[in-house]
Structure formats: structure tokens, C-alpha cells
Amino acid sequence: MTGQPADRLVLWVHNTLTREKERFTPLDPANVRMYVCGPTVYDFAHIGNARPVVVFDILFRLLRRLYGADHVTYVRNITDIDDKIMDRAKRDGTSISDVTAHFTKAYSQDMGELGALPPSLTPKATDHLPQMIRMVEGLIAKGVAYAADGHVLFHVPAMESYGALSRHGRDELVAGARVEVAPYKRDAADFILWKPSDAGQPGWDSPWGRGRPGWHLECSAMIEEHLGDTIDIHGGGLDLIFPHHENEIAQSECCHGKPFVRTWMHNGYLTVDGEKMSKSLGNFHTVRDLCRQFPGEALRLSLMTAHYRQPIDFSLDHVAEQKRRLDRWYRLTDGVKPSEMVPPAVLQALCDDLNTPKALAAMDALATPDGADDLLAAGRFVGLLLQPATDWFQASSGRGAEGPTGDEIEALIAARKAARDARDYQEADRIRGVLADSNIILEDGPDGTTWRREG
Numbered sequence: 262m263t264g265q266p267a268d269r270l271v272l273w274v275h276n277t278l279t280r281e282k283e284r285f286t287p288l289d290p291a292n293v294r295m296y297v298c299g300p301t302v303y304d305f306a307h308i309g310n311a312r313p314v315v316v317f318d319i320l321f322r323l324l325r326r327l328y329g330a331d332h333v334t335y336v337r338n339i340t341d342i343d344d345k346i347m348d349r350a351k352r353d354g355t356s357i358s359d360v361t362a363h364f365t366k367a368y369s370q371d372m373g374e375l376g377a378l379p380p381s382l383t384p385k386a387t388d389h390l391p392q393m394i395r396m397v398e399g400l401i402a403k404g405v406a407y408a409a410d411g412h413v414l415f416h417v418p419a420m421e422s423y424g425a426l427s428r429h430g431r432d433e434l435v436a437g438a439r440v441e442v443a444p445y446k447r448d449a450a451d452f453i454l455w456k457p458s459d460a461g462q463p464g465w466d467s468p469w470g471r472g473r474p475g476w477h478l479e480c481s482a483m484i485e486e487h488l489g490d491t492i493d494i495h496g497g498g499l500d501l502i503f504p505h506h507e508n509e510i511a512q513s514e515c516c517h518g519k520p521f522v523r524t525w526m527h528n529g530y531l532t533v534d535g536e537k538m539s540k541s542l543g544n545f546h547t548v549r550d551l552c553r554q555f556p557g558e559a560l561r562l563s564l565m566t567a568h569y570r571q572p573i574d575f576s577l578d579h580v581a582e583q584k585r586r587l588d589r590w591y592r593l594t595d596g597v598k599p600s601e602m603v604p605p606a607v608l609q610a611l612c613d614d615l616n617t618p619k620a621l622a623a624m625d626a627l628a629t630p631d632g633a634d635d636l637l638a639a640g641r642f643v644g645l646l647l648q649p650a651t652d653w654f655q656a657s658s659g660r661g662a663e664g665p666t667g668d669e670i671e672a673l674i675a676a677r678k679a680a681r682d683a684r685d686y687q688e689a690d691r692i693r694g695v696l697a698d699s700n701i702i703l704e705d706g707p708d709g710t711t712w713r714r715e716g
């Protein structure tokens with residue numbers, strides 16, 4: 262298949278730029294190009310960071326299905342230059358490269374636990390300094406940027422259409438840029454492209470002295486390098502619209518004189534237990550901690566229950582509920598061969614601006630003995646039901662606050678065997694009863710005793 266949507270499915274997505282749901286038509290169906298802003302690698306990812314990863318992973322899977330797996334390029338960058346990284350290295354008494362290597366690896370492991378496919382490319386900012394410097398030079402040459410006092414700034418009034426994505430007025434633009442009030446600014450809304458580094462800070466030689474890029478510039482340069490001047494889809498969280506994405510547009514469009522992004526997609530906010538997640542409120546969850554309590558698929562499913570543009574309220578109870586939903590699906594699909602086709606109702610729901618709640622409802626409707634093969638095909642397509650049911654029930658029983666862990670169950674099974682070997686059947690039955698009270702079902706077979714968790 263080369264570049265023609267399969268099954269005559271039509272993808273509609275909401276474009277933040279026009280605030281409309283639009284029929285998606287890639288510039289080149291043989292190479293659909295998507296970019297999502299990746300992590301700044303100075304700490305473990307939290308559950309809010311995981312939301313765009315899961316949302317755009319589902320879109321990536323859908324685009325691969327529509328245009329062919331070899332016809333979609335998904336780039337998600339690693340921001341490995343940032344003041345937060347310098348602070349972390351100082352605090353931990355380690356080097357910047359150790360911090361970024363450690364958290365880059367942790368990020369890809371954690372996102373893998375959530376069933377996210379690796380993007381086609383994960384470029385690092387530090388590998389793109391020449392491209393960034395070239396872009397700044399180009400912006401200065403075009404008269405939209407200026408060097409002052411070791412800094413280079415983008416001059417916002419030089420771009421008439423600035424603010425089109427966020428639809429912010431002048432007051433909001435100035436307020437948004439307030440963090441960088443400085444005497445060298447020609448206009449209060451101007452933003453940093455390049456800033457000087459002192460001896461203790463990471464820096465690169467440039468025509469403006471030793472320094473480092475601003476964050477917005479990193480994405481513009483990596484997109485230019487790996488996807489070209491105009492791309493099909495740019496994604497990220499709602500909080501990135503302004504100033505980050507607005508500034509990416511300013512840099513790239515002024516540099517290339519072409520439209521930068523055809524479709525902007527933004528996922529909604531995530532709260533935890535009804536509040537903004539924060540360490541001081543005690544409702545802060547890293548993906549890593551959550552994966553000790555729940556299988557990654559339960560976390561993934563929990564993030565899929567809301568439409569991506571809506572806010573989502575995350576809670577441990579909600580994940581536990583989604584874990585039970587998966588238990589049901591796994592029991593039904595145990596030993597079943599998946600259908601060859603993904604059920605049309607699921608694909609149609611996803612083609613309607615990634616309507617995951619509707620797709621999940623279609624999957625629930627398939628959760629019957631007759632629909633199990635379709636349910637399994639749908640699950641695998643959206644990154645769920647990926648393991649054999651026995652693995653699911655054994656692995657997931659080691660997590661969660663309720664019931665014995667996998668090790669404890671194994672110890673009880675060993676004790677029961679010892680009792681049986683000693684012909685103490687009363688004790689053996691007592692142990693079986695203890696496990697049954699925790700919904701652990703034992704099955705004695707020729708190769709010994711296996712167990713699974715019911716319910």
C-alpha cells in the first residue's frame with residue numbers, strides 16, 4: 262500500500278489554528294510528517310507528561326494504518342539543553358550528560374511500559390547546534406531578529422501574523438514574555454533565540470559569543486532538519502500553545518517564508534483527584550511509581566477514557582477500575598486468535614478526531630464470547646491486550662495494594678505442596694482456601710500448580 266488511505270476511511274482532526282475539525286490531507290501521502298514536543302530530561306516523567314505520549318501514539322498507529330507503516334515519520338525530540346538540567350546536575354553533584362543520559366533512558370522505558378511505540382526518530386537538541394545557529398543567522402539577515410548584549414532576540418512586531426495560533430492580543434503577548442524583561446529588548450514581547458553562557462554553564466561558540474539556544478529554537482531546528490519546512494501535524498499539550506508553539510511558528514515561518522504546520526493538535530490538561538498535580542499536595546505521580554502499582558496497560562487505558570481535547574481527572578481508583586476492565590477483556594480473549602481486520606466501529610471512532618471514548622465503547626460492545634476475536638484485534642491496534650492472558654494475570658497480581666503479591670502466592674503454593682507431600686490434606690486445603698479468599702485460583706496440572714487472579 263502506498264499512500265492511499267485503507268478501507269476508504271477518512272480522518273478528521275481538530276486543528277487548533279482554525280479551531281475547526283478538518284478533513285486531514287497530508288502534503289505527501291507517501292511521507293506523512295508529525296512532530297511532538299518531547300521531554301526536558303531532568304527528572305522522571307509524571308502522569309501528566311504521559312498524556313500526550315499516549316494520545317499521539319494512538320494517532321501514530323492510526324496514520325500508519327491509513328497510509329502504511331513505512332509512510333509516516335513521527336519525530337519526538339529530547340530537550341537536553343535547559344537550565345533545569347543544569348540545576349539538577351548541580352544538586353546531584355553529577356554532570357549534565359549523566360543527568361540527561363539517565364532520564365532519557367528512563368523516559369523511553371516508562372513510555373514503553375505504557376505501550377507507546379518508539380517514534381521514528383528521537384533527535385537530541387545537543388546534536389543540532391549548527392542548525393540552530395544557522396537559523397538564528399538567517400533570522401537576523403531577514404531583519405526579524407537582532408543581537409544585543411550577547412543575546413539574540415526575535416523581534417515580535419516584525420511579524421504581522423504573530424499570535425495567530427494562540428489568538429492572544431498585545432497585552433497577553435507582553436504578559437507572556439514578562440519573564441525576560443531586560444534592557445536589551447527592543448519590544449516587551451520579544452523572545453530569546455540565543456543567550457550567553459558563563460564559564461560554569463554549558464555553551465557553544467557562536468557569532469554572538471559562547472552561549473546556548475532558547476528552548477523554542479531547539480524544536481524549530483530539529484523539525485527543519487528531520488521533517489522539512491512544512492509539516493503535516495505538530496502536537497503537544499495545551500500549555501505549549503503560548504509561547505512555545507507561537508514562537509516555533511515565528512522562527513520557522515520567518516526563516517523559510519513558508520507555512521510551518523498544516524494541522525496543530527493539542528491535548529487537554531490532566532488533574533489528579535480534582536486538583537492540579539503538585540508535590541506539595543501529595544498527588545504527584547511519576548509513571549515509574551504508578552507502574553509499580555498497576556500494569557502499564559491499565560494506565561494507558563485510563564488515559565484513553567477521556568477525549569484527548571477534554572481535561573482528564575486522574576485517580577488511582579480510576580486506574581484500578583480500568584485494570585478490572587482489562588481483566589475482563591483478557592479473560593474473554595484468553596486463547597483466542599485475533600481477527601485479521603480491526604473492527605470498523607473502532608477505526609471509525611478514531612478517525613473522528615481520535616474519539617477514544619467511542620472506540621472503547623465499541624470494544625466493550627465486543628466483549629462477549631462471540632466478539633472476542635474482534636476485541637483482541639481492536640485491543641492490539643490501540644496498544645492494549647498485548648500479552649498472553651496468563652502473563653497478564655500473573656504479572657499484574659504482583660502489584661496493587663490488595664491481595665498477596667506474586668512472590669507470596671508462590672510461597673503459599675510451595676507450602677501447600679509440602680503439606681500435600683506430607684499427606685496433610687487439611688493444611689493443603691486451608692492454603693487453597695486462603696488464596697481463594699484473595700481471588701487466587703489454583704490449577705493443578707502435570708507440570709505442577711499454576712495460578713491466576715480472578716476478578
Ligand SMILES: [Zn+2]
Pocket residue numbers: 297298299480505509
Ligand atoms: Zn517544541
